[in-house]
Amino acid sequence: MTTGKQLIKGNTAIVEAALDAGCRFYAGYPITPQNEIPETMSWRMPEEGGTFIQAESELISINMVFGASAAGARAMTTSSSPGISLMQEGISYMAGCELPAVLVNVMRGGPGLGNIAPSQSDYFQAVKPGHGDFHIITLAPHNISEMYDYTFDAFDLADKYRIPVMILADGLLGQLMENVELDRSRKPALLNAPKPWALTGASGRKGQRIVSLLMQPGALEKHNMDLNEKYNLIKKNETRHELAGMEKNPEYLIAAFGTCARISKGTMNIAADAGIKTGLFRPITLWPFPYEALKEAAKKVKKVFVFEMNLGQMVEDVRLAVGDDSKIEFYGRPGGGVPTAEELFEFIRGKVK
Numbered sequence: 001m002t003t004g005k006q007l008i009k010g011n012t013a014i015v016e017a018a019l020d021a022g023c024r025f026y027a028g029y030p031i032t033p034q035n036e037i038p039e040t041m042s043w044r045m046p047e048e049g050g051t052f053i054q055a056e057s058e059l060i061s062i063n064m065v066f067g068a069s070a071a072g073a074r075a076m077t078t079s080s081s082p083g084i085s086l087m088q089e090g091i092s093y094m095a096g097c098e099l100p101a102v103l104v105n106v107m108r109g110g111p112g113l114g115n116i117a118p119s120q121s122d123y124f125q126a127v128k129p130g131h132g133d134f135h136i137i138t139l140a141p142h143n144i145s146e147m148y149d150y151t152f153d154a155f156d157l158a159d160k161y162r163i164p165v166m167i168l169a170d171g172l173l174g175q176l177m178e179n180v181e182l183d184r185s186r187k188p189a190l191l192n193a194p195k196p197w198a199l200t201g202a203s204g205r206k207g208q209r210i211v212s213l214l215m216q217p218g219a220l221e222k223h224n225m226d227l228n229e230k231y232n233l234i235k236k237n238e239t240r241h242e243l244a245g246m247e248k249n250p251e252y253l254i255a256a257f258g259t260c261a262r263i264s265k266g267t268m269n270i271a272a273d274a275g276i277k278t279g280l281f282r283p284i285t286l287w288p289f290p291y292e293a294l295k296e297a298a299k300k301v302k303k304v305f306v307f308e309m310n311l312g313q314m315v316e317d318v319r320l321a322v323g324d325d326s327k328i329e330f331y332g333r334p335g336g337g338v339p340t341a342e343e344l345f346e347f348i349r350g351k352v353k
Contacts, residue, residue: 005181010147010173011036013182014104015044017151018076020184022191023102024050025075027064029057029083032116033171034106037078058083062090069099070210072198074155074191078104080171081122082113091164092130096212098197098227100158102151103136103166106174109336117336118171120258123313126168127287133224135231137165137238138286142262144178150284152186159190161234162197168286170309172259172338231288240284241293244268246300250279252352253301255294255318257283259338260307266341267307271348278305278348286314294321303351306330307344309337 008016014037018026026045028038038054045052051068055061061077068075079087084105094101107122109115126138137157139150147169154165199210214220242261245268252271256264261282271278281297281304283290298304304327306315311334319325331347333339 005179007177007179008144008182009036009175009177010144010169011106011175012040013144013148013180014078014151014167015040016182017148018102018155019044019048019050020186021074021152021155022188023074023076023155024048025065025068025073026050026077027053027055027061027068028077028079029055029061031080031083033108033118033174034078034080034104036174037104037106058086059090062087065101066090066094066099069094069101070097070199072195072200074159076102076104078106080106080108081110081119084122084125088125088130091136092132092134093212094164095130095134095136095227096132096223097210098162099164099210100162101164102154102158103164104151105166105168107168107170109334115336116171118173118259118309118338119334119336120170120260120309121313121334122168123286123308123310126166127289134227135234135287137161137163137234137288138168139165140168140257140284140286141173142258142282144173144176145180145182147173148180148182156189157238159193161230163230163234168258170259235288238285239288239290239293241290242282242284243279243293243297244282245277245279246297248277248279249300250277251302252276252278252348253281253297253304254278254307255281255304255314256307257286257314260309263339263341264307264344267344267348270341270345274345274349276348276352283314289317289321291317291321294318295323298322298327302327304328305348305351307339308332309339310334
């Protein structure tokens with residue numbers, strides 16, 4: 001794809017970022033609203049000398065990614081809500097085996113098959129995934145430029161920490177087109193870094209294996225303790241957020257991620273015209289969640305308004321950060337409901353009278 005400014009869809013930006021970051025293995029199964037990713041991968045990946053596989057199911061997809069990653073490849077799969085649910089066992093196995101990979105969830109309405117409208121109802125599934133004591137890094141873009149940037153970042157983060165990394169988007173961001181300039185000059189930081197743990201054949205070295213079944217007494221406990229040390233390091237080094245409007249000393253703070261944060265920036269403008277000063281706290285890493293940064297920002301305001309396209313998921317982390325439930329006001333739209341900036345403003349205005 002050409003460099004410079006271009007009109008590009010969010011799902012397509014993810015493909016280009018993955019290829020630019022050195023991803024050369026993709027396995028996936030079609031599900032709306034992320035189908036442009038496997039469709040575009042089916043012809044772009046062979047152009048880059050990589051492997052594209054449309055698997056029989058999401059279960060097969062994640063396990064193919066497991067195998068490719070274990071062999072040292074930069075590997076990726078994508079899906080939407082119920083498809084990610086089917087991958088949860090494989091994601092847990094990858095976390096247990098410390099295998100890097102990039103996962104993309106372009107969320108749709110649920111529960112069940114739900115609908116194909118954009119939603120944010122997989123927050124819990126992303127930040128509290130699978131079985132066992134493990135975490136995955138979760139990045140939440142809110143525009144098309146970030147769909148590219150964070151996907152690119154995800155591959156380096158995955159290799160740096162030997163951990164699955166998820167891009168948590170939604171149907172609106174996947175289908176939206178924006179005129180953006182993708183930074184095609186970036187180079188993957190760890191693309192050619194050695195992976196001595198990878199299963200590349202035992203010629204010239206002692207054989208090794210990658211397992212998540214640890215049956216010796218105390219072995220699994222020690223492994224979990226070692227993983228926790230890594231998770232604490234990630235919390236220390238990789239927590240990201242955006243804080244907007246605080247220079248105007250706002251009385252109120254909006255907390256939102258992804259599409260809701262994007263909409264909330266319009267709400268801030270409407271509120272300003274009405275004489276209500278608001279700031280915005282946008283977590284970029286949903287895990288690790290930026291608790292301390294939100295705690296500090298919340299000290300400076302009267303109320304924190306939490307907006308989500310669900311019935312209340314991130315709000316639980318906001319409560320942990322703020323510590324004072326009386327300061328928190330929640331507004332959510334579930335099942336594919338997308339609020340308008342005006343709608344969110346009316347909610348704010350009704351609570352500050």
